[in-house]
Amino acid sequence: MGVTRELAEFAAGARYEDLPEAVVHEAKRDVINVLGVALYASRDPSLQVFIRHFEAEGGRQRATVWGAGLKTTLANAALANGYTAHLEDYDDTHFPTVMHPTSPTLPAAFAPAEELGRSGRDLIAAVALGIEVCCRICVAVHPWHYDEGWHITGTMGVFGAAIAASRILGLDAEATQRALGAAGTQAAGVREAFGTMAKPFHAGRAAQAGLVSALLAQKGFTSAPAILEGRRGIGEVMSPGRDFSRATDGLGRRWEIFNNGLKPYACGVVSHPAIDAAVALRARPRFDAGAVQAIEALVHPLVPELMGRPEPRAGLEGKFSVQHCIAVGLIDGAAYPDQFSDAKVNDPRVAALRAKVRLTVQESMPEDACVLRLTLADGSSLEERIDHATGSPQNPLSDDRLADKFLTLASPALGAAGARSLLDRLWRLDEAASVAGLVP
Amino acid sequence: MGVTRELAEFAAGARYEDLPEAVVHEAKRDVINVLGVALYASRDPSLQVFIRHFEAEGGRQRATVWGAGLKTTLANAALANGYTAHLEDYDDTHFPTVMHPTSPTLPAAFAPAEELGRSGRDLIAAVALGIEVCCRICVAVHPWHYDEGWHITGTMGVFGAAIAASRILGLDAEATQRALGAAGTQAAGVREAFGTMAKPFHAGRAAQAGLVSALLAQKGFTSAPAILEGRRGIGEVMSPGRDFSRATDGLGRRWEIFNNGLKPYACGVVSHPAIDAAVALRARPRFDAGAVQAIEALVHPLVPELMGRPEPRAGLEGKFSVQHCIAVGLIDGAAYPDQFSDAKVNDPRVAALRAKVRLTVQESMPEDACVLRLTLADGSSLEERIDHATGSPQNPLSDDRLADKFLTLASPALGAAGARSLLDRLWRLDEAASVAGLVP
Numbered sequence: 001m002g003v004t005r006e007l008a009e010f011a012a013g014a015r016y017e018d019l020p021e022a023v024v025h026e027a028k029r030d031v032i033n034v035l036g037v038a039l040y041a042s043r044d045p046s047l048q049v050f051i052r053h054f055e056a057e058g059g060r061q062r063a064t065v066w067g068a069g070l071k072t073t074l075a076n077a078a079l080a081n082g083y084t085a086h087l088e089d090y091d092d093t094h095f096p097t098v099m100h101p102t103s104p105t106l107p108a109a110f111a112p113a114e115e116l117g118r119s120g121r122d123l124i125a126a127v128a129l130g131i132e133v134c135c136r137i138c139v140a141v142h143p144w145h146y147d148e149g150w151h152i153t154g155t156m157g158v159f160g161a162a163i164a165a166s167r168i169l170g171l172d173a174e175a176t177q178r179a180l181g182a183a184g185t186q187a188a189g190v191r192e193a194f195g196t197m198a199k200p201f202h203a204g205r206a207a208q209a210g211l212v213s214a215l216l217a218q219k220g221f222t223s224a225p226a227i228l229e230g231r232r233g234i235g236e237v238m239s240p241g242r243d244f245s246r247a248t249d250g251l252g253r254r255w256e257i258f259n260n261g262l263k264p265y266a267c268g269v270v271s272h273p274a275i276d277a278a279v280a281l282r283a284r285p286r287f288d289a290g291a292v293q294a295i296e297a298l299v300h301p302l303v304p305e306l307m308g309r310p311e312p313r314a315g316l317e318g319k320f321s322v323q324h325c326i327a328v329g330l331i332d333g334a335a336y337p338d339q340f341s342d343a344k345v346n347d348p349r350v351a352a353l354r355a356k357v358r359l360t361v362q363e364s365m366p367e368d369a370c371v372l373r374l375t376l377a378d379g380s381s382l383e384e385r386i387d388h389a390t391g392s393p394q395n396p397l398s399d400d401r402l403a404d405k406f407l408t409l410a411s412p413a414l415g416a417a418g419a420r421s422l423l424d425r426l427w428r429l430d431e432a433a434s435v436a437g438l439v440p
Numbered sequence: 441m442g443v444t445r446e447l448a449e450f451a452a453g454a455r456y457e458d459l460p461e462a463v464v465h466e467a468k469r470d471v472i473n474v475l476g477v478a479l480y481a482s483r484d485p486s487l488q489v490f491i492r493h494f495e496a497e498g499g500r501q502r503a504t505v506w507g508a509g510l511k512t513t514l515a516n517a518a519l520a521n522g523y524t525a526h527l528e529d530y531d532d533t534h535f536p537t538v539m540h541p542t543s544p545t546l547p548a549a550f551a552p553a554e555e556l557g558r559s560g561r562d563l564i565a566a567v568a569l570g571i572e573v574c575c576r577i578c579v580a581v582h583p584w585h586y587d588e589g590w591h592i593t594g595t596m597g598v599f600g601a602a603i604a605a606s607r608i609l610g611l612d613a614e615a616t617q618r619a620l621g622a623a624g625t626q627a628a629g630v631r632e633a634f635g636t637m638a639k640p641f642h643a644g645r646a647a648q649a650g651l652v653s654a655l656l657a658q659k660g661f662t663s664a665p666a667i668l669e670g671r672r673g674i675g676e677v678m679s680p681g682r683d684f685s686r687a688t689d690g691l692g693r694r695w696e697i698f699n700n701g702l703k704p705y706a707c708g709v710v711s712h713p714a715i716d717a718a719v720a721l722r723a724r725p726r727f728d729a730g731a732v733q734a735i736e737a738l739v740h741p742l743v744p745e746l747m748g749r750p751e752p753r754a755g756l757e758g759k760f761s762v763q764h765c766i767a768v769g770l771i772d773g774a775a776y777p778d779q780f781s782d783a784k785v786n787d788p789r790v791a792a793l794r795a796k797v798r799l800t801v802q803e804s805m806p807e808d809a810c811v812l813r814l815t816l817a818d819g820s821s822l823e824e825r826i827d828h829a830t831g832s833p834q835n836p837l838s839d840d841r842l843a844d845k846f847l848t849l850a851s852p853a854l855g856a857a858g859a860r861s862l863l864d865r866l867w868r869l870d871e872a873a874s875v876a877g878l879v880p
Contacts (some may be wrong), residue, residue: 049659053652057513058500073497149677154625185594185638186645188628191672198625198663205626212493219489223638224630232631237589
């Protein structure tokens with residue numbers, strides 16, 4: 001049996017009861033995290049670009065654009081919710097592959113689940129299985145696919161979205177396989193788009209493509225049965241190397257969702273060890289931001305590759321500037337969305353500190369580790385070593401810190417009481433008879 | 441100036457009056473050809489898969505699904521019209537690159553042109569410039585991009601669609617450049633999908649992606665300014681080799697649209713020399729289909745690569761079986777859509793002849809040439825050599841034969857009188873004050 005078919009059979013055949021309790025809990029955490037982030041981002045003016053487009057096109061009010069006070073078509077809702085989920089770069093990260101699986105996956109499941117009145121357990125299973133299949137495919141093509149210049153969240157996200165939507169629509173293995181075929185041949189998104197609206201758009205497009213693929217497959221759409229492993233399939237065409245045995249190894253016994261971490265900081269994940277270090281240095285008694293003469297960061301090679309941006313000029317660019325991240329970590333002790341406003345990026349004090357950052361690549365440095373060294377005006381130095389950044393699989397964000405993150409992010413959109421009430425319902429998502437009306 | 445910007449400035453700045461008369465005529469021919477093909481294909485049951493999806497989603501009746509008696513949203517109309525334009529594999533082909541530029545380009549322009557009441561000249565300029573930019577980008581990444589496994593019509597089609605839609609919306613160079621950025625990062629479609637609904641879906645998705653990119657760019661969407669030539673841009677990521685100087689060389693002086701040929705046969709273009717040869721052999725006095733013992737085809741290497749399919753089982757597969765194409769050429773003397781029905785593919789007489797075809801690759805054989813040799817029961821042989829297939833740039837389909845093709849294809853959808861009347865209006869497209877209501 002080919003890998004595409006095997007993954008389709010796994011996803012279509014699994015029952016909620018088959019999911020280990022810890023997988024259910026982790027899926028719930030991923031839902032809570034991404035809904036918080038999306039609700040926060042729903043207030044971003046850029047969402048209006050899409051909403052004006054939706055209003056011009058019209059359509060049935062089938063599903064909610066989270067936080068926007070608007071219902072629209074299934075395809076539009078998936079696009080907008082995938083966009084806001086990824087806009088702040090504050091969603092989850094599958095550490096082995098730098099994939100953000102929930103942003104494309106959850107919106108593709110949520111829109112039809114809401115319309116069809118599916119249960120909380122249906123949604124949890126759809127999201128858990130979508131994330132699982134998606135991350136396993138990513139593992140099979142990593143690191144070659146990402147290194148080639150692809151934004152793996154936009155490309156491979158279509159598979160998580162297709163699986164999650166297929167589950168909600170109740171597709172069998174054969175139809176799920178056709179949905180995967182339709183979705184895979186829509187896989188798109190290059191890293192050139194980083195730092196613009198097109199990056200979060202990739203996640204929205206992946207959500208939309210996966211959902212529409214499942215809707216078309218349900219109606220009889222035909223597509224390549226071996227979209228992953230075929231001679232001209234996604235593996236061969238989009239990844240100079242690949243090992244699809246890794247996609248199915250231990251399927252249903254070992255869960256990739258446990259390698260999916262929740263971000264404490266609202267920016268590119270490779271900068272997180274450096275922010276942990278900066279926040280820790282700021283708390284040292286001898287620290288004085290005004291006295292910092294030089295900042296040296298010993299980092300993994302991906303850090304300058306993905307986030308070496310010494311002079312960001314807009315908030316979105318700041319999210320991909322490790323120099324900016326270190327500077328706000330030292331000045332504000334935080335890297336929340338407020339630290340990535342246009343105003344903050346253009347703050348002269350931040351810019352001055354940013355200019356002092358020097359990156360030194362260490363081939364032996366793990367991706368979730370770093371060393372940060374400050375040289376002060378008196379010639380002395382301060383140093384902090386981080387072994388596992390907060391939010392990495394070895395140092396997961398706690399449920400309490402996740403709850404704080406959700407309340408901080410959702411409150412501006414829903415009010416404090418609304419955010420608290422939604423959080424309570426999300427922790428008990430497995431008890432919800434229907435997800436219709438769950439998220440405003 | 442980068443290539444993305446240069447192409448955007450060219451497309452945004454050109455006036456209809458700047459287009460050579462022959463370019464205008466060729467663009468008109470491309471429009472006539474693709475509308476004929478799409479109107480024919482609008483009767484295909486597979487279109488209903490999309491229409492049922494559109495009906496479920498709803499939306500404003502902004503633009504026509506050609507031949508379907510239906511108006512829908514701009515995005516849906518572009519998707520459906522791109523799908524039917526490419527469904528029969530009977531659209532145009534840019535010979536240097538095997539790209540089918542009009543199927544993604546025309547629908548992206550037509551939908552907004554219809555709603556905005558743009559003139560025939562506006563439409564012609566949008567299509568001519570969309571095809572020109574798209575084909576030039578294809579030339580820059582050919583053959584590497586296609587050889588890698590990409591369906592170039594699906595991938596690079598987004599650029600033709602984005603340019604054509606940007607023209608109709610009246611975007612300036614800066615906004616057109618943003619539309620190209622949004623479109624390029626949606627470029628998708630692998631050759632693994634050939635032989636399924638997903639192949640023509642690629643053209644529809646390209647049309648939709650390009651149009652939506654222009655609509656979003658108009659509203660302020662930001663994207664990578666150097667989507668083609670950037671370090672992680674489409675060229676670098678999607679093509680192992682590339683030469684973007686070829687995209688801008690002689691821009692506005694030399695026109696790639698003249699390398700775009702109109703297909704006489706409703707199947708993959710690499711089979712066309714073999715069909716010309718089969719049709720010619722059938723007309724020989726000594727020919728007798730029942731007496732054929734062996735069929736040898738000396739062909740370009742791409743023929744077995746793209747269309748070596750000895751046992752097709754469905755009509756769509758027959759379009760990518762050179763063996764089937766040769767058999768129907770010999771039996772029916774034609775390769776019209778009727779020759780690619782499921783019934784015809786499963787006709788035992790066709791299957792028997794198909795089984796006798798042997799392909800011999802000749803490295804020196806040009807793509808638009810071939811030699812076909814029949815061995816008859818009495819041991820004698822018949823041979824036909826084709827130097828330039830009908831529809832190739834050196835042997836273009838005549839206006840008369842194009843008119844016949846259009847009338848044959850459009851009549852089942854519009855009736856003979858309706859098809860004739862539309863054809864008359866299309867030959868005078870440059871005189872039309874508005875394209876609203878032009879195509880039913």
